[in-house]
Amino acid sequence: MLFLEALGLLAAHILSWVAVCHALLTKRDPRSALGWTVTALLLPVLGPLLYVLFGISRAQSRAEKIMRQRVAQQPEYAYPACPASPSELVPEHIVRMAHLGRGLTDQPLCGGNALSPLRNGDEAYPAMLDAIAQARDHVFLVTYIFNAGQTGTAFIEALTAAAARGVDVRVLVDGIGTLYSWRKPWKKLAAQGIKTALFLPPKLFPLNLSINLRNHRKVLICDDTGFTGGMNIADDNLQSGRKSCVQDMHFRCLGPIVNHLRRAFLLNWGFCTGEYTPLPPGSSQARGESRCRIVMDGPGNDADMLNDLFCGVINAARRTVRIMTPYFLPTHDLMASLRSAGQRGVDVRVTLPARNNLPYVHWATFRLLPTLLDAGVRVWHQPPPFAHTKLLAVDGYYSQIGSANLDARSLRLNFELNMEVFDPAFHDLLAAHMDDAVNRSREVTLADLAGQSLPVRLRNAACWIFSPYL
Structure with a gap:
């Protein structure tokens, strides 16, 4: 009996190290590799199973x-x-x-x-x-x-x-x-x-x-x-x-x-x-x-195409960036691009739902907002009904429409299809839609965030930890 228990324990640890090695060799984000390494080692059976279910990108391009x-x-x-x-x-x-x-x-x-x-x-x-x-x-x-x-x-x-x-x-x-x-x-x-x-x-x-x-x-x-x-x-x-x-x-x-x-x-x-x-x-x-271009993105590509495109377009913006999205958990790169745009004087406006169908995503977003507001990015909460719309409009000329949200699931895990549109008239249609939403919305301020209670801030931070998988 002791021999079988020892054999089972050995097998569990071998599985954990197999998962660790796979994560170290295949994950491009060191934070993701570290997270899966810790999970696999601390949970010898459950950890590798979770990695198989959620961590391995089998669907190559x-x-x-x-x-x-x-x-x-x-x-x-x-x-x-x-x-x-x-x-x-x-x-x-x-x-x-x-x-x-x-x-x-x-x-x-x-x-x-x-x-x-x-x-x-x-x-x-x-x-x-x-x-x-x-x-x-x-x-x-x-x-x-x-x-x-x-x-x-x-x-x-x-x-x-x-x-x-x-x-x-x-x-x-x-x-x-x-x-x-x-x-x-x-x-x-x-x-x-x-x-x-x-x-x-x-x-x-x-x-x-x-x-x-x-x-x-x-x-x-x-x-x-x-x-x-x-x-x-x-x-x-x-x-x-x-x-x-x-x-x-x-x-x-x-x-x-x-x-x-x-x-x-x-x-x-x-x-x-x-x-x-x-x-x-x-x-x-x-x-x-x-003038349009289809952008197909998904796991298995050599680059995070949509993430790189969003970052590049926002980095190139001179005057205005308007964003409407239901789920807003930007990657580290995208956060840096938004902050940089706000700090150099670009009018960056982000419109989010005031009430989300995924509350834990909404809570996690609060953890990110102070960093953006400090940089001059402005954020509004749009009143119900829940807005699932995904739009980007930049500098009176460039627009992007499609299926991708601004979160890790869309930018790293899902197979998405967006369309770039270069047309001032089309840009103005989208901008008018977003401006109308802003006029009906409540702007989020640093004072609002500072006024949240400690339990609420802890809840938001706990959800934010899992933002790469929400």
Whole structure:
């Protein structure tokens, strides 16, 4: 018996040291490596198990590697051609922002696009359903959450009708995102033979415990009309006649950038199914004045692409930075960029929800705010309903929309899709939306934070410790 106990103890310690060695060799952030080392050594059995569940990034950028090979072998997999950007006098620091995105993504800006903001599900869902009804060739949908309810039923009916008339319908839902609804409406599509897939669903056979890696992207392509932004498919996004709802914003995209959204979907689809089908023919017809670029980020890339992009753009800002995000736990690099911008006189404004659907994230954010306010960054709390909107607008010219929040989960763990937009008119639309929210919001001050009780400050700090995993 003593021999078996000693053997079990030895095995537990070996597992701990295996986890420690893996963390030391693979983690790029020393704080993350240290945290997992301490966890594995102090909790000989539980620690390695937690590391397997939450610490290992199994999902490498396999799709990108395969696609690069396809580009070399088959030209039709290269980035679709775009019209030349219109000649205009662009400020030098805005040009540097464009060069930054090009260097990080290896993609040129795509000109000739028209983007239309759609506020909440009341505007977005009818537009999306109409586009599905009009589609004649293909409908590609990837979403993090596809909940049951009035909205889910409407999408199932529209997708089923599209498939019945011969449209190539494909639906991709995140494996963890499916857990948000007890009923799974997308299963009705699979039951009818419509192509559906799950992104890294947790399961025991075959073993897949990558519960910390999630596809947070939201994209719909219906022939030559695209949609992207931060909105899931759920009744929560409907404002009319509901006491509890979520504010959000989605965007209709027309023009050559839709070809890039289509390519992004096929990368996702190939990653999950192994089926890398040729790109359908797309339109290169100019539909507007916006120059855009798709930014796909996720674990396995050599760099934290979105984090580097946010930092670079904010570092280049000269006059204004407006941010709206539901979850605000910036990385150390991003905190430094925001502080630097505030200290050099840039008008940095951050709008957050006054009431969050994840209270522990809200509490953790309070721990970071004094550092930003000291540097001249201004923060507002937007009154309910909870705002899930994710926007960035800089210097009257540059904007960014998409699925990524400003927290470690989005910037380090999730698979995200954002879009850069270079267009003064589009910038002004987003800036007006954020300024309107600020006018209805309460500014957070250092006096407010200093007035918090000791138990509240300790609660906030305790949540902040776990901010890399919230």
